Amino acid sequence: MKITIKDIAREANVSTATVSKILNNKDQRISKETRERVLLIAKEKNYIPNLMARSLVTRKTNTIGLVLPDITNPFFPELARGAEDKANKEGYMIMYCNTDDDSEKESSYLEMLAQKMVDGIILTQSANKEGNIESLNKLKIPLVLIDRDINVKNIKGKVLVDNFSGAYEAVDYLLKKGYKKIAYITGPLSTTTAIERLGGYTKALEDSHILINFDLIFEGEYKAQWGIDGTNELLKSKVEFDAIFCGNDLIAINVIRTLKEKNIKVPEDIAVLGYDNIFLSEMIEPPLTTVNQPAYQMGYEAVKLLIDVLDNNKDGKTIKLKTNLVIRKSV
Amino acid sequence: MKITIKDIAREANVSTATVSKILNNKDQRISKETRERVLLIAKEKNYIPNLMARSLVTRKTNTIGLVLPDITNPFFPELARGAEDKANKEGYMIMYCNTDDDSEKESSYLEMLAQKMVDGIILTQSANKEGNIESLNKLKIPLVLIDRDINVKNIKGKVLVDNFSGAYEAVDYLLKKGYKKIAYITGPLSTTTAIERLGGYTKALEDSHILINFDLIFEGEYKAQWGIDGTNELLKSKVEFDAIFCGNDLIAINVIRTLKEKNIKVPEDIAVLGYDNIFLSEMIEPPLTTVNQPAYQMGYEAVKLLIDVLDNNKDGKTIKLKTNLVIRKSV
DNA sequence: CACATCTGCGAAAACGTTTACCTAAGTGCA
DNA sequence: TGCACTTAGGTAAACGTTTTCGCAGATGTG
Numbered sequence: 001m002k003i004t005i006k007d008i009a010r011e012a013n014v015s016t017a018t019v020s021k022i023l024n025n026k027d028q029r030i031s032k033e034t035r036e037r038v039l040l041i042a043k044e045k046n047y048i049p050n051l052m053a054r055s056l057v058t059r060k061t062n063t064i065g066l067v068l069p070d071i072t073n074p075f076f077p078e079l080a081r082g083a084e085d086k087a088n089k090e091g092y093m094i095m096y097c098n099t100d101d102d103s104e105k106e107s108s109y110l111e112m113l114a115q116k117m118v119d120g121i122i123l124t125q126s127a128n129k130e131g132n133i134e135s136l137n138k139l140k141i142p143l144v145l146i147d148r149d150i151n152v153k154n155i156k157g158k159v160l161v162d163n164f165s166g167a168y169e170a171v172d173y174l175l176k177k178g179y180k181k182i183a184y185i186t187g188p189l190s191t192t193t194a195i196e197r198l199g200g201y202t203k204a205l206e207d208s209h210i211l212i213n214f215d216l217i218f219e220g221e222y223k224a225q226w227g228i229d230g231t232n233e234l235l236k237s238k239v240e241f242d243a244i245f246c247g248n249d250l251i252a253i254n255v256i257r258t259l260k261e262k263n264i265k266v267p268e269d270i271a272v273l274g275y276d277n278i279f280l281s282e283m284i285e286p287p288l289t290t291v292n293q294p295a296y297q298m299g300y301e302a303v304k305l306l307i308d309v310l311d312n313n314k315d316g317k318t319i320k321l322k323t324n325l326v327i328r329k330s331v
Numbered sequence: 332m333k334i335t336i337k338d339i340a341r342e343a344n345v346s347t348a349t350v351s352k353i354l355n356n357k358d359q360r361i362s363k364e365t366r367e368r369v370l371l372i373a374k375e376k377n378y379i380p381n382l383m384a385r386s387l388v389t390r391k392t393n394t395i396g397l398v399l400p401d402i403t404n405p406f407f408p409e410l411a412r413g414a415e416d417k418a419n420k421e422g423y424m425i426m427y428c429n430t431d432d433d434s435e436k437e438s439s440y441l442e443m444l445a446q447k448m449v450d451g452i453i454l455t456q457s458a459n460k461e462g463n464i465e466s467l468n469k470l471k472i473p474l475v476l477i478d479r480d481i482n483v484k485n486i487k488g489k490v491l492v493d494n495f496s497g498a499y500e501a502v503d504y505l506l507k508k509g510y511k512k513i514a515y516i517t518g519p520l521s522t523t524t525a526i527e528r529l530g531g532y533t534k535a536l537e538d539s540h541i542l543i544n545f546d547l548i549f550e551g552e553y554k555a556q557w558g559i560d561g562t563n564e565l566l567k568s569k570v571e572f573d574a575i576f577c578g579n580d581l582i583a584i585n586v587i588r589t590l591k592e593k594n595i596k597v598p599e600d601i602a603v604l605g606y607d608n609i610f611l612s613e614m615i616e617p618p619l620t621t622v623n624q625p626a627y628q629m630g631y632e633a634v635k636l637l638i639d640v641l642d643n644n645k646d647g648k649t650i651k652l653k654t655n656l657v658i659r660k661s662v
Numbered sequence: 663c664a665c666a667t668c669t670g671c672g673a674a675a676a677c678g679t680t681t682a683c684c685t686a687a688g689t690g691c692a
Numbered sequence: 693t694g695c696a697c698t699t700a701g702g703t704a705a706a707c708g709t710t711t712t713c714g715c716a717g718a719t720g721t722g
Contacts, residue, residue, distance in 0.1 A: 002471075002708095004707095004708055004709085005708065005709065005710095006708075006709095014671075014672085015671070015672045015673075016672090016708090016709080016710090017671075017672060017673080017674090017710080017711075018670085018671060018672075020709065020710055020711085021671090021710090021711090024710080026710090026711090027670090027671090029668080029669055029670055029671085030669090030670065030671075031669085031670060031671090034670080034671085046469070048442070048445055048446055049446055049708085049709080050387075050446070050448065050707085050708050050709070051446045051447050051448065051709095052383050052386045052387045052392070052448055052707085052708075052709090053387055053677090053707070053708030053709040053710090054708080054709050054710070055383045055677090055709090056381075056383045056384055056387060056676090056677045056678065056679090056707090056708080056709070056710090057676065057677045057708090057709055057710045057711080058677090058709085058710065058711095059677080061383070063426075063447070070412070071402070071408045071411055071412055071415075072408045072409060072412050072610075074405065074408075074611075076408075077402045077403050077405075077407075077408050078403060080402055080427075081401070081402055081403050081429060084402075084427070084428070084429055085429075088428075093426050093428070093443060093444075093447065094426065094427060095394075095424050095425065095426050095427075096411075096415070096425060096426075096427050097415070097419075097424070098412060098415055098416075111379070112424060113424075114379055115379055115380060115381070115382045116382050116394070116424065117381065117382065117383055138377070140333075224610070253611075253614050254614070257614060260616075279403075279555070280405075280584075280611045280614070280615075283584050283585070283588060283611070283615060284611075284614060284615055284616065285591075285615065285616035333678095335677095335678055335679085336678065336679065336680095337678075337679095345701075345702085346701070346702050346703075347678090347679080347680090347702095348680080348681075348701075348702060348703075348704095349700085349701055349702075351679065351680060351681085352680090352681090352701090355680085357680090357681090358681095358700090358701085360698085360699060360700060360701080361699095361700065361701075362699085362700065362701090365700080365701080380678085380679080381677085381678050381679070382679095383677085383678075383679090384677070384678030384679040384680090384707090385678080385679050385680075386679090386707090387677090387678080387679070387680090387706090387707045387708070387709090388678090388679055388680045388681080388706070388707045389679085389680070389707090390707080
């Protein structure tokens with residue numbers, strides 16, 4: 001049988017109120033003897049507080065919802081890990097949800113999290129559809145956006161990365177290295193990340209007075225398979241190109257594989273540049289030149305920001321983290 | 332303001348009991364009109380049940396704890412994904428925790444999960460220390476082990492993989508290919524997985540009448556860094572070897588990298604064989620020959636088993652999944 | 663000595679549900 | 693008419709906490 005605060009109260013000859021105060025270290029005006037007696041009994045009986053009951057009255061669950069597209073994409077475990085580490089440090093736990101970039105799954109999860117009364121939600125928003133934003137607006141729970149931006153009212157904070165300058169720097173690097181016909185195999189342009197990176201890509205080309213060739217831009221998903229399919233589409237299209245900038249590393253790695261299979265050498269024939277700097281990007285052959293995103297830090301900062309918002313009930317902060325180009329051998 | 336069952340009751344001129352019964356579809360003896368009226372009001376007011384309050388009386392949270400060593404190890408996202416998919420399908424949510432194979436973190440998490448009153452816990456047990464097993468025994472929550480076996484009383488089920496035969500098949504394959512001096516860079520022998528794989532390794536050698544050379548066995552962690560360090564130790568030790576069997580793919584991939592850096596060719600000079608078949612194992616050069624573990628399925632089955640146990644209150648089942656050798660180019 | 667303040671603790675309401683049991687009216691039947 | 697059932701729904705306790713307010717006695721203050 002679970003032992004409760006009542007059992008302790010009875011045994012110690014005090015009221016439950018007193019026990020509660022002692023256990024939570026709330027009311028300082030309690031005699032040392034009583035305090036120690038209660039604490040001792042609690043320890044002896046191996047008392048475990050019932051957080052449901054507590055939450056019911058305090059309206060605080062010390063739980064955070066983390067909703068991500070897909071934990072299987074190596075970018076997200078890092079992020080999740082950062083989030084969890086900070087959460088743990090602050091006494092929070094994390095409920096995690098994979099949306100597969102499916103807006104129905106997303107809103108279903110958001111509702112479930114609302115029922116569970118999580119204190120806050122950290123969200124990498126999926127496909128940016130009407131209905132979804134509706135339901136986000138309805139949501140009463142503090143929301144912190146991470147990675148992808150979106151225009152919703154009750155956002156309590158954002159942790160973003162400067163995708164524009166990340167992409168700019170990458171493409172500029174390619175240009176400085178002498179590449180002129182740079183293809184871009186991007187993720188879905190329904191995400192702000194993809195849009196911003198596209199912005200960086202075009203700006204870099206413009207600044208070098210290179211005309212943008214839309215036949216060189218291929219839009220797909222942020223998934224490994226798209227690296228293969230995108231490369232094939234690109235090759236089939238017969239446009240000339242000497243480098244490929246990729247929406248993320250997962251794509252880039254599979255671009256390289258596909259090129260190799262066709263006996264196209266990287267970087268001698270074609271240069272490939274990725275985005276994310278997932279840990280396996282340095283383990284492939286050739287090691288991938290890529291734009292480093294501080295995934296762990298993003299998760300960490302998001303939780304930090306959220307808890308800060310929760311504690312102080314102010315909002316609006318946007319944290320913008322920097323990327324940096326990691327030069328390896330694929331360019 | 333959150334609207335509650337009371338608000339609905341007032342508006343519909345019925346008692347909260349009636350509302351509760353209708354919302355949960357419990358008591359069939361309720362007139363159609365009342366039922367529909369209540370349902371309508373609930374929908375209109377966008378009623379969201381408070382799961383805390385419910386859990387307090389039903390003693391069920393529909394939440395599962397998933398405690399893993401490290402989500403950053405690519406084996407685990409797959410597993411976590413499988414777990415989450417099944418959980419979601421059954422109306423459960425998952426709280427996830429990284430232990431870093433640190434037994435203190437593990438027991439701290441287990442206690443937190445107990446406080447949150449999760450219905451069950453799925454555990455990949457960390458370092459197999461005394462105190463830990465103690466605290467597991469004390470735990471009152473249904474426990475399903477996954478991946479790593481361990482001897483604890485109140486286990487409600489296990490989802491394991493046949494590590495012995497997996498390793499046996501792998502080493503046997505190396506032997507059949509003509510390799511005779513097979514080094515083994517293993518994970519921590521405090522885990523049952525490592526022990527069982529070592530068993531498969533030795534048995535395969537014995538069956539081929541090859542004497543086991545303990546100088547060829549190097550024990551470390553299931554981490555990327557150990558692939559580098561282990562290789563260096565092996566090379567420094569000056570024992571002769573023609574193949575390396577690795578504790579997992581993360582190790583194997585870094586073994587290959589390290590060998591390459593020293594201009595040792597894989598597989599021409601040295602063959603390398605991994606374990607896990609994480610998705611990046613086919614993306615490296617050369618693509619890794621490895622033992623496939625059904626990570627996704629493991630997670631899926633574990634949740635299935637746990638929910639089954641929860642619903643029917645029986646226990647004891649052990650599911651043992653099969654591995655299979657995936658032949659690529661590293662041998 | 664009269665009053666104010668402090669100390670140590672308790673009573674009871676509140677959080678939002680579920681559920682075992684009860685009731686009152688209606689129905690069927692001999 | 694009298695009795696037993698059914699129907700439709702209500703009462704109230706229970707789940708395990710937290711928290712506001714209150715109170716009695718002790719102590720200080722002028």
